[in-house]
Amino acid sequence: MGQVKFKMPDVGEGVVEAEIVEWHVKVGQKVQEDDTLVDVMTDKATVEIPAPVTGVISALNGEPGDVLAIGSVLLVIETEGGEATTDETPEPAPVSKPEPAPEPKTEPAKPAPVAAPVVTTSTNAKPLASPAVRRRALEQDIDLGQVVGTGPAGRISHQNLDDFIAAGWSLPSPSYKRQKRQGQTSHKVIGLRRKIGQNLSASKRNIPHFSYVEEIEMDALEDLRKHLNENRSNWEVKLNPLPFLALALIKVLPEFVQANAHFDGESLTQFFPVHLGIATATPNGLMVAVVRHAEAMDIWTLAAEIARVTKAARDGKATKDELTGSTITITSLGALGGIASTPVINAPETAIIGVNKLTEKLVLDRGNVVARKVMNLSSSFDHRIVDGFDAARMIREVKIALENPATLFMITNNLLEMLEHLVGCSFQWRQWFQPSEHWDHDHCEVCGVKFAIFEGDDILKAGYATNEPHPDNWICADCFKTHKEDFGWKVKP
Amino acid sequence: MKTLKTKILIIGGGPAGYPCAIRAGQLGMDVTLVDASGLGGTCLNRGCIPSKAYIHAASRLEEITAHANEPAMGISCAEPKLDMAGLKSWKDQLVGKLTGGVGMLLKAAGVNVLHGHAVFSDAKTCVVKLSDGGEQQITAEHVVLATGSTETELPFLPFSDRVLSSTSALELETLPKTLAVVGAGYIGLELGIAFAKLGSKVTFVEALDTILPQYDAEMTRPIKRWLKTHKVDLHLSAKAKDINKAGLVFTDKSGTEQTIAAEKILIAVGRKPNTTGFGLENMAIDMDGAFIAVDDQCRTYMRNVWAIGDVVGEPMLAHKGTAQGEMVAEIIAGKKRRYDPTAIAAVCFTEPEIVGVGLTPAQAKQAGEEVITGKFPLAALGKALAMQSGTDGGFVRVTARKSDHLILGIHAVGAHVAELSGEFALAIEMGARLEDIAGTIHVHPTLTEGFAESAMTALGHPIHIKA
Numbered sequence: 001m002g003q004v005k006f007k008m009p010d011v012g013e014g015v016v017e018a019e020i021v022e023w024h025v026k027v028g029q030k031v032q033e034d035d036t037l038v039d040v041m042t043d044k045a046t047v048e049i050p051a052p053v054t055g056v057i058s059a060l061n062g063e064p065g066d067v068l069a070i071g072s073v074l075l076v077i078e079t080e081g082g083e084a085t086t087d088e089t090p091e092p093a094p095v096s097k098p099e100p101a102p103e104p105k106t107e108p109a110k111p112a113p114v115a116a117p118v119v120t121t122s123t124n125a126k127p128l129a130s131p132a133v134r135r136r137a138l139e140q141d142i143d144l145g146q147v148v149g150t151g152p153a154g155r156i157s158h159q160n161l162d163d164f165i166a167a168g169w170s171l172p173s174p175s176y177k178r179q180k181r182q183g184q185t186s187h188k189v190i191g192l193r194r195k196i197g198q199n200l201s202a203s204k205r206n207i208p209h210f211s212y213v214e215e216i217e218m219d220a221l222e223d224l225r226k227h228l229n230e231n232r233s234n235w236e237v238k239l240n241p242l243p244f245l246a247l248a249l250i251k252v253l254p255e256f257v258q259a260n261a262h263f264d265g266e267s268l269t270q271f272f273p274v275h276l277g278i279a280t281a282t283p284n285g286l287m288v289a290v291v292r293h294a295e296a297m298d299i300w301t302l303a304a305e306i307a308r309v310t311k312a313a314r315d316g317k318a319t320k321d322e323l324t325g326s327t328i329t330i331t332s333l334g335a336l337g338g339i340a341s342t343p344v345i346n347a348p349e350t351a352i353i354g355v356n357k358l359t360e361k362l363v364l365d366r367g368n369v370v371a372r373k374v375m376n377l378s379s380s381f382d383h384r385i386v387d388g389f390d391a392a393r394m395i396r397e398v399k400i401a402l403e404n405p406a407t408l409f410m411i412t413n414n415l416l417e418m419l420e421h422l423v424g425c426s427f428q429w430r431q432w433f434q435p436s437e438h439w440d441h442d443h444c445e446v447c448g449v450k451f452a453i454f455e456g457d458d459i460l461k462a463g464y465a466t467n468e469p470h471p472d473n474w475i476c477a478d479c480f481k482t483h484k485e486d487f488g489w490k491v492k493p
Numbered sequence: 494m495k496t497l498k499t500k501i502l503i504i505g506g507g508p509a510g511y512p513c514a515i516r517a518g519q520l521g522m523d524v525t526l527v528d529a530s531g532l533g534g535t536c537l538n539r540g541c542i543p544s545k546a547y548i549h550a551a552s553r554l555e556e557i558t559a560h561a562n563e564p565a566m567g568i569s570c571a572e573p574k575l576d577m578a579g580l581k582s583w584k585d586q587l588v589g590k591l592t593g594g595v596g597m598l599l600k601a602a603g604v605n606v607l608h609g610h611a612v613f614s615d616a617k618t619c620v621v622k623l624s625d626g627g628e629q630q631i632t633a634e635h636v637v638l639a640t641g642s643t644e645t646e647l648p649f650l651p652f653s654d655r656v657l658s659s660t661s662a663l664e665l666e667t668l669p670k671t672l673a674v675v676g677a678g679y680i681g682l683e684l685g686i687a688f689a690k691l692g693s694k695v696t697f698v699e700a701l702d703t704i705l706p707q708y709d710a711e712m713t714r715p716i717k718r719w720l721k722t723h724k725v726d727l728h729l730s731a732k733a734k735d736i737n738k739a740g741l742v743f744t745d746k747s748g749t750e751q752t753i754a755a756e757k758i759l760i761a762v763g764r765k766p767n768t769t770g771f772g773l774e775n776m777a778i779d780m781d782g783a784f785i786a787v788d789d790q791c792r793t794y795m796r797n798v799w800a801i802g803d804v805v806g807e808p809m810l811a812h813k814g815t816a817q818g819e820m821v822a823e824i825i826a827g828k829k830r831r832y833d834p835t836a837i838a839a840v841c842f843t844e845p846e847i848v849g850v851g852l853t854p855a856q857a858k859q860a861g862e863e864v865i866t867g868k869f870p871l872a873a874l875g876k877a878l879a880m881q882s883g884t885d886g887g888f889v890r891v892t893a894r895k896s897d898h899l900i901l902g903i904h905a906v907g908a909h910v911a912e913l914s915g916e917f918a919l920a921i922e923m924g925a926r927l928e929d930i931a932g933t934i935h936v937h938p939t940l941t942e943g944f945a946e947s948a949m950t951a952l953g954h955p956i957h958i959k960a
Contacts, residue, residue: 126833126835128899128924129924130922130923130924131922131923134833135830138829138831139829151924152897152898152926152928152929153894153897153899154897155924
């Protein structure tokens with residue numbers, strides 16, 4: 001008989017350990033090759049591990065929540081020829097030797113109205129009581145579900161009913177009664193929830209947070225946003241304030257690179273690209289979805305990309321790349337939002353920008369009381385890296401940008417610098433949305449690939465494209481790299 | 494026509510209607526009971542009681558025949574003779590005595606009884622066509638519908654002199670030599686087995702793949718064994734199709750058409766509620782499928798119109814109707830009542846008898862319970878052996894929740910076990926645990942010891958079998 005010691009497989013690059021989330025098999029169970037054995041979680045991706053061989057499970061190493069190193073034995077499978085470990089059809093046979101039952105005490109039940117409730121998992125939720133007790137309760141408008149039964153198996157006696165009434169629980173009006181809530185639940189915190197906890201405690205423990213709240217007047221931005229949305233077809237992405245805030249950050253961050261950075265306590269890495277983290281509430285808990293190279297996107301692309309990655313995170317379909325590597329994070333509670341918040345930094349980043357609720361408020365404008373749409377930004381910074389003065393300056397710049405939204409769309413020198421490694425052509429980041437076959441789209445002149453196309457929510461291909469010096473001809477990013485010389489473009493020395 | 498005004502009008506004098514009337518009368522209310530087909534209803538006239546009389550007589554005949562064939566217990570006798578007409582008249586006498594008794598009880602309770610057929614023009618008004626001629630209009634403050642149920646007829650085998658319902662089967666003046674029974678539910682089995690004991694050659698044709706589908710295979714096995722040893726043929730997964738001169742035509746489980754000799758054919762495929770012919774459509778009452786929809790107090794959707802018994806749904810059992818009838822009378826009298834049984838016992842007077850209360854182990858598991866069971870064979874009881882009833886494979890089986898030993902179900906099969914049903918129901922209604930039953934001293938020598946022993950078996954320490 002063969003025995004396969006199945007080890008925790010290497011489930012991803014750079015992964016050294018994985019957490020058991022759920023076993024799909026039991027000891028003694030027969031499994032076919034490729035049956036799912038177990039779900040394990042690494043970083044934030046959960047992976048199903050299939051059986052490598054057909055056989056019978058003879059041992060499971062670990063409980064859900066346990067973290068095993070890659071390569072350690074996960075389970076043992078007895079292969080063909082192995083003795084049947086257990087019979088898989090337990091007979092509903094008469095149990096001749098039941099466990100010793102909790103014997104009822106022979107002393108009379110104490111008249112203790114506060115006796116601990118006997119928690120039973122009853123087939124029917126009906127409380128256990130004799131017909132006479134049930135009738136008395138009905139006649140006196142007592143919900144037996146509220147009465148604690150001290151008898152065996154939680155049976156409610158007349159005495160229990162007397163005690164209940166004596167304790168003042170019987171109310172003359174049956175229509176509505178305030179009721180005691182009973183019970184609690186407790187379970188081991190494992191999986192994503194544990195990871196969230198670990199990350200957040202580490203952040204709060206290690207990073208001296210500096211939080212700063214500023215009020216933004218949103219009228220101009222809201223007017224623009226409304227205008228832009230009104231001119232969109234139904235199937236196109238609609239803008240919410242989030243991509244505008246993203247643009248504002250992208251605009252100001254080149255001046256405040258310390259806030260677009262990673263700090264591990266020793267070395268500080270400052271980034272030129274903006275990989276924008278979006279804190280996302282998923283059914284499993286908080287995740288940070290990442291829009292890579294947000295700085296290279298126009299507002300529509302940004303809106304679409306934010307929608308795409310957050311949806312992927314919520315659906316549990318986000319890839320590792322879409323969940324890691326952010327350089328600064330935005331957190332928004334959407335329609336909730338509150339007045340102010342103290343966001344926790346997504347370590348090892350150095351800043352997090354929180355969006356509060358957009359409301360209308362009366363403000364004084366040159367002595368006149370006027371209604372304004374205002375929204376607070378509540379931000380936290382790693383005070384080791386970002387000085388309070390710089391943080392305040394940065395938020396002021398963001399405020400100015402948001403309050404003068406036209407400036408969001410002026411490409412600054414900083415951004416141009418990023419693109420200016422090429423000369424001799426003009427650039428456009430092109431994406432096409434393709435809700436149907438009828439919608440216009442372009443192909444790369446060289447390789448013919450449809451580039452930068454949305455199909456449903458999924459980008460098939462995206463890239464730099466250019467139409468110069470060949471108007472109406474577009475070329476995808478990949479071909480551009482290899483063929484740029486052919487088109488007369490040069491790389492700036 | 495003068496209109497009779499009454500506080501409570503009850504339609505139907507069966508085991509739901511007449512207890513309702515008696516209880517209402519006891520409570521001092523003005524009650525009128527209208528009955529169309531004999532006080533006592535199906536139960537006393539055409540169901541429970543007459544069939545039990547036949548079953549008893551058939552068993553008596555079988556026992557005497559056994560002694561005639563082969564002396565036993567030192568008793569021998571001549572071959573007994575069966576006079577079907579005599580049996581029927583004995584049964585009629587018995588029924589007469591009981592229905593007469595019901596009439597007396599109703600009278601004593603001050604109930605005004607009208608014999609006739611009521612037709613409602615609205616929810617509170619009806620005209621009764623009296624049996625002895627004439628009509629009577631009645632308006633009532635409260636109307637209680639207890640119209641009962643009737644045998645289901647098969648459209649391709651309509652009832653006739655030859656195709657019998659359970660009612661006409663109990664009126665035969667001569668014993669059929671061959672009897673085909675369509676349906677092996679409890680009614681078909683009870684009557685079919687009785688006729689087999691009386692001397693008919695009986696064959697069952699059942700559409701399902703099991704007899705008595707509400708019970709598990711462990712429980713029906715002794716009955717199947719009895720049928721086999723008494724040469725009663727049982728065709729499962731078989732569909733009755735037609736009759737011809739030779740007998741009953743049916744397709745067996747392989748789909749082959751067969752004909753079995755059948756002088757008479759008994760149709761026992763179930764019962765349907767009586768909801769037509771009395772103006773129900775004029776009463777603005779909601780239905781629940783074929784049944785009248787009621788809440789847990791037997792209120793219909795029409796104010797002060799109540800419905801009880803078979804007409805409100807399963808289980809179609811006399812004792813359920815009786816409980817509902819008493820309850821409704823008390824609610825009308827202003828008492829707080831609710832129909833909330835934990836379990837209702839059901840009994841089949843087959844050979845051997847079956848009784849069940851609460852959940853079977855399989856049902857309990859399906860309900861998410863972890864259970865333990867204790868099964869005690871009646872063969873290990875002295876009383877059962879002394880009554881010659883321990884050898885039919887009978888047993889008492891108790892099903893309890895594993896965690897706190899609360900009894901969830903009690904089932905028994907065996908001769909005379911029907912009489913244990915009261916204790917079984919009491920145990921469940923009182924919320925008994927296995928220890929309560931094991932700790933109650935049961936009388937020796939009685940069959941009830943089997944219940945105590947089954948509880949002890951579940952607890953792991955029976956006395957009369959190996960633990």
